[in-house]
Amino acid sequence: MTSKTTLRVIPLGGLGEIGRNMMLLEYGDDIIVIDVGLMFPEEEMLGVDLVIPDFTYLRERREKVRAVFLTHGHEDHVGALPYFLREFDVPVYSTRLTDGLIRVKLQEHRLLQKAKTHVVEPGQVIEAGVFRVEFFTVAHSIPDACGLIIQTPLGPVVHTGDFKLDHTPVMDQHTDLIRLAQVGAEGCLLLMADSTYAEVDGYTPSEQLVGEALKQIMVNAPGRVIVATFASLISRVQQVIDAAVFTGRKVFVTGRSMIDNVAMARQLGYLQAPEGTIVGVEEMRNTPPAKLVVITTGSQGEPTSALTKMANGDHRHIQIVKGDTVVLSASPIPGNEQAVYRNVDNLFRLGADVLYNRVSNIHVRGHASREELKIIQGLLQPEYFVPIHGEYRHLVVHARLAESVGVPQGNAFVLTDGDVLEIDEEAAWLGERVPASYVYVDGLGIGDVDQHILRDRAHLSTDGVVVVIVTVEKQTGALDRPAEILARGFLDLEEREDLAERTREVVAKALQGAEHYAEFGDINTRIRDAVSKFLYDETRRRPMVLTVTVEV
């Protein structure tokens, strides 16, 4: 299956969904891993906390795994690293801020002592088996984001990570077009590029626009300005601080992950604030509203976040009042719309003015739009192309875009998680698939929640549960007393005693029909079927019916 002269490209996550990004490159006896991200559960993954990649393929080739390379510090690129490092003892390479972020995470998981993390600089080359991996800078919504140039025996492979082309970035980190042009001139074997925004025409605007907008808002706002954004969006936090300084306002930071990230970023020098700008609770209380800015988590409507607490009137330090201006400096991630807009509505109800994506330009996204993607294609002119990071439709439109600007027809491969692209000197083709299912993390369990359990949760969520306990005479199987009926999430059976009574009659009748004292399984099935049918006929609902028979 694995030839010595074949490069194998194996996405384990992020191709066909947004999140849990993880890509393998394999050549002969060497495998390198690019990113080990997590995904937040989709609507139907009821009760699941996180989704991580399936490491089965690597478990079976443990001795081949040379290193992990992380492109940047967002959760969808590094969040599953602790789960990975529990099992694999390999070095991890990333730039400085990314390293800072994963060390916090590894500490929480008590893996920091054991982990071999290494800080690299852009331009630095790491040897990992047959691969030579060079980091290059990209503009993205977190500092120190990088792409990778991977020299392989067949030629260079470029992985963009997440990127856009911001010519006026806040922290002066451009996408290194010159380095990419050099690779293109040498001849790029394979390009793997970010597809998140491949549907969007034109260019993604510069972060600078947001800075101007924030200043304008703070100049005009009559009272406090409360800005919610992603805790990892450190350049945005810097812009808020800059605008506060410009308008003579103090800054109060709230929300656990925002407090942590601001502290870490200041410590590492990624966030600059003049002495006395960032204030604590006491000083915040003594600052007039017109001289105050609050930076908070909760831009996605997360239920326990600081902004959601403010919107619900539950925040310990901040009560929203008329005169407050709340700025949601983020777009709702698909799936979060209801939660985000519920906060907007509640903030309006409390009297705040609310500026959000539908009514103001107070956010720009961190991913390249179509014209930017074309520029990358033009610089690299790759022989093969694999769109990465996106839902299936994003990958399809990105592959088409690539073919429209020069990738040879048939050389743009739309892969999804678990597909294997094999490349040799002559050609590229799809190999045999590898395991790449969703692995669910729920509480302490990893992978013990399966489709069966999720189906049960979906069933329970729709019409609840009815438990029927039947006590029967051991010898004869005759009913010893009326059945006991319990319901949750179905109907209030205490209020509907008539229905409970008739259900007991249905149970009694179901048992009368029995010719012989049968197996309990049979009795239980017989009762379940009878009760399910009866309740459906009566209510047109289908609760999950559980029956237990107790012999006396």
Place this chain on the structure above:
Amino acid sequence: MTSKTTLRVIPLGGLGEIGRNMMLLEYGDDIIVIDVGLMFPEEEMLGVDLVIPDFTYLRERREKVRAVFLTHGHEDHVGALPYFLREFDVPVYSTRLTDGLIRVKLQEHRLLQKAKTHVVEPGQVIEAGVFRVEFFTVAHSIPDACGLIIQTPLGPVVHTGDFKLDHTPVMDQHTDLIRLAQVGAEGCLLLMADSTYAEVDGYTPSEQLVGEALKQIMVNAPGRVIVATFASLISRVQQVIDAAVFTGRKVFVTGRSMIDNVAMARQLGYLQAPEGTIVGVEEMRNTPPAKLVVITTGSQGEPTSALTKMANGDHRHIQIVKGDTVVLSASPIPGNEQAVYRNVDNLFRLGADVLYNRVSNIHVRGHASREELKIIQGLLQPEYFVPIHGEYRHLVVHARLAESVGVPQGNAFVLTDGDVLEIDEEAAWLGERVPASYVYVDGLGIGDVDQHILRDRAHLSTDGVVVVIVTVEKQTGALDRPAEILARGFLDLEEREDLAERTREVVAKALQGAEHYAEFGDINTRIRDAVSKFLYDETRRRPMVLTVTVEV
């Protein structure tokens, strides 16, 4: 509370949410009802089928209710009518298509014989107690849509229904600006206008754009063109048929509600198709793909819709193949995004080309944007303004818009469901609130699902249920045998027999501590607490624990 000379404006639905629109006007002994709509459940309303308005206020004033006026035939304006007419025997007035649609619905509910529905023409005036109600045409995404001019003893009230200003509508139905200008010239007491799109700058584009785009798509498509849209969007269906005729294609209709609505609209003359254009299954099968258009339901990703079946490879008559072009001529309604884009992904996977809102202009919305809303304000120059039909944020921005173009400061009232606006010759003020809670329809039950049951469903959906059956000796309360443990949606306890065994031990231990044979309630609580704590410590999950004690 009710003065003879006070006009009371009472929204029972649609102000603070999208859907279940229902507005009351009350003056002295007369109440009229405008629209009786339903709402589709939000994410957290687990298992609920529909949400309807709370009729409590009307139940208590049954003899005052004079008539129902329906602005147009969409579900969010007429869908709760059957539930209303079960209880209230009053005449219902609407235009012809609306009447056709509600008659189908009343037939299903076996209420048609008893219902007093009346067809009215725009311009016609209906007397209902002290009110005189005139229908005027508006442009919207369904034919025969109207607004209402209601003459009251205090002056005219205008209710726009849902509307936009399309100057080149498909079915030639303009918003009657001339009639509105006349009312404005006479002096409009109160305007209530559609807020759905009050966040959106500029103008909503004309339906004509969509017609051009559909023709272009059908000219270029190499094979079948499959167009999904709302079944009620009859003008869009007409545009699809027109484009099919223009490009020499036959039309096959699929999806229950689409088939029904097309049949009804053709019968009433709202849909024109040349003889032989619309074909059945047999003829569809014998038509070359390049000569075929399919019109289908499923534009919102509804799980049992025809398009979702096609996307899953489950449709009885249509298998998606390479060469098919699928057009989603609709925007995802908030909350439906995941389902819609899942279909897009699956259709791409099957080889179709998919045109959807993010990549093509193949839909325009049916509601007025900000510039259109300003025109209505300018024509009517109302003394008072109440924004209707929208989430709270839409109402707030619409009220601000109104004040910015001439409504006197303080005269734009942001009401939500159950608020009462009282108006007399001198002033307007908020009265005492009336009941307006969400009434849930679930199966056959109306209003029997409450917050308590929904909380249980949410709990069950997150971590499942664990049932513990304990058999105790009647006299002593001693455990007669090991407890029986059942789990669903939690963990597979058959696979995790160790955990089941230790849970049984926890139960046994919990009972040992008992000093005396206590009440069953106590035993059950004691066991539940012990098991809940144990399972949380072991798994960090919180299943719902139900305990039943059987005495032997």
